Amino acid sequence: MHYLKIAILVAILIPNLQGCFPLVAAGAGAGVLMAEDRRTGGIYLEDENIELKANSRISEHVKETSHIEVTSYNRNVLLTGETPTETLKQEIETIARGVPSVQSVTNEIVIARPSALSSRSNDAYITSKVKARFVDASRFRANYVKVVTENGTVFLLGLVKHQEAEDATEIARSTSGVLKVVKVFEYID
Template sequence: MQYLDLKSLLLVFFLLPLLSGCGLIAAGGMAAGVGTGIAMSQDRRTSGMFVEDESIEFRSGQRISEKFSSNVHVNVTSFNRNVLLTGEAPSETIKEEIGDLVSNVENVRHVTNEITVGSPSSFTSRGNDTLITSLVKGHFMDSGRFQANHVKVVTEEGIVYLLGLVKGEEAENAEELAKRVDGVKKVVKVFEYME
């Protein structure tokens, strides 16, 4: 009987690290879900619209990938069913085809096609864009002028695109703050206004 208890104890001892990893994964998943829930609760979009935007991004990306494979680098950002396309395409014709493809995705209201014609950007450039986006968001939070998560920030080749459902004063503050960040070449407002 003692032999069985020792064997069970050893089994638990060796499986514990694996089980605690599962626990961490489950806890991490729960934390991510809570984070998404908090983001949704502070968003001006309804939860249904929030989910719809995610779906539009996914379906658009999937269609672009199926048709153009790795010949293009395109980012799809949807906010309140208004879609912003950024990235690079090898020709003006393909840029326009991508815009048409996305405008035909179910529930898309409007497409702003800011894709540039050229070779795909480098990983270094994309990393720099990610840094700029983080710095812009940090400026928004530090300023306290508006709820930072009311404005979505997308950066491509140093150009900062601002999306969201905002009031006029919030749009002006967001543009001003984004322009202050080092490395920002230009700020493009793609807002939907509440007023």
């Protein structure tokens, strides 16, 4: 009788839990990433929050005149993308600096028309190639270095040792399609 009650309970609950599986799986995936990261779990989540708030505030301000990417690593913000004027570039930086918990802002926005979707797709491909080469090289844990690509320029962020930074830079520079590498590291040694 006890097993019958459990079977009925399971039969009732499974259809209701099916929608939860992606959330549980995503939560588990984020947990693995946080466990492998040099940032604390709190800082990792704070970086996610900084990105969400900054992106929201910036997109309200620039509408469709610009293409801006906000990346936060250890509460240090990297701004990349394109905007039509120097004034707007500085306004975007001011908005990012105004987000709570932001320690510093590196403004790498260029004055230009927003990049085409094909350029952004190529950048995503370059990012994936660089990350794959990090894994293949096995010189450091690949998730110690965050990779952002904009118009063929690769930006490297992370809490790294000097040797890890040099290895990451060498790997990124020698990846096909990479035009330039910009280091935005924090050193821990």
